[in-house]
Amino acid sequence: MWLVQHCAQDVLEALAFLHREGYVHADLKPRNMWSADDQCFKLIDFGLSFKQGNQDVKYIQTDGYRAPEAELQNTLAQAGVELEVHCTAAVDLWSLGIILLEMYSGAKLKDTVRSQEWEDNSAAVIDKIFVSKSEAHPAIPVYHLRDLIKSMLLKSPQQRCTASTALLSPFFSIPFAPHIEEMVLLPSPVLRLLNLIDDSHLHNEDEYEDILEDMKEECQKYGSVVSLLIPKENPGKGQVFVEYSSSSDAKEAQRLLTGRTFDGRFVVATFYPLRAYRRGYLYQTLQ
Known part of the structure; x- marks a missing residue:
């Protein structure tokens, strides 16, 4: 849910700006959207974009993320029929809706969107997808996301x-914490190392300072370390947070540290959201 919320908010903010300027992206799809160094989802690939009301591209949007009106327009264009009314910024919202539904369901929905069941009652199909996944998040009001989609x-x-009205959805008023799987998926300049520090080491000041020095020396082997934090209390107690100067350094460190053994302990290395780390916010819901 953290990943879905993060993607939805970033892309909607980008679309709101784009649409205010009068442009349609016309080719949203879930590929290369995450910017590791800027820690946000970005819109890229404007090859099919056009000024609203002045569409000069006949065939828009990728199959599977194509709005019904774009599908009709593409079909008529192939038949040589000129349309007087062109697609609007609404096609971008359709594509994002499909992307978010796929992120939530964990499945590609190309065949589902083409089915007769979807044609007859798409809302019922969306309800069915959310009902089938409801047990995975029993304490989270996922109906906000369902209604937004x-x-x-x-x-x-x-x-x-x-895009502007979508940003007012109550789905964005709830701060979700990332799951450990999400923190492996999205690269960041910050690493979080688990299963390294014994609690007993945290209460001996000399041992604690030695561990800080040892960890900094070890982590600097993989890149330039900006800062290193080992909290003595919850949240984050005993976890090692390492901020590198770039996400590429952090990715290399994550690759090489994961599975390493220190004092008989196997290291688990995930990324950690840079914004949260710099604000001193250490998520408690990580398992």
């Missing part, structure tokens, strides 16, 4: 939410 996937482009 539904508002993006209305068949009529005129009825779809805009």
